[in-house]
Amino acid sequence: MTPEMVITTGRQALELTVLLAAPLLITALVVGVIVGVFQAATQINEMTLSFIPKAVAMGAVIALAGPWMLRTLMDYTRRLIESIPTMIG
Secondary structure, rough: OOOOHHEEEEEEHHHHHHHHHHHHHHHHHHHHHHHHHHHHHHOOHHHHHHHHHHHHHHHHHHHHHHHHHHHHHHHHHHHHHOOHHHHOO
């Protein structure tokens, strides 16, 4: 196994991590900004007001993007396992 293979495999793993985390992180960011603006406009400083919408939005994103995320992760894992003989020899 050459250093280039290790770097390539690590880079692919990091790219996959960013790709799978992006929908959840972007959703949390957008909902957080919207709730923050609402709280600033109404001067309501309740912690549950920011938590519940984020939890609902994250659940919706997981329900919608979950199959795609799982399929992407399974494809990467299958490719990684299938490449083990070429990495060893």
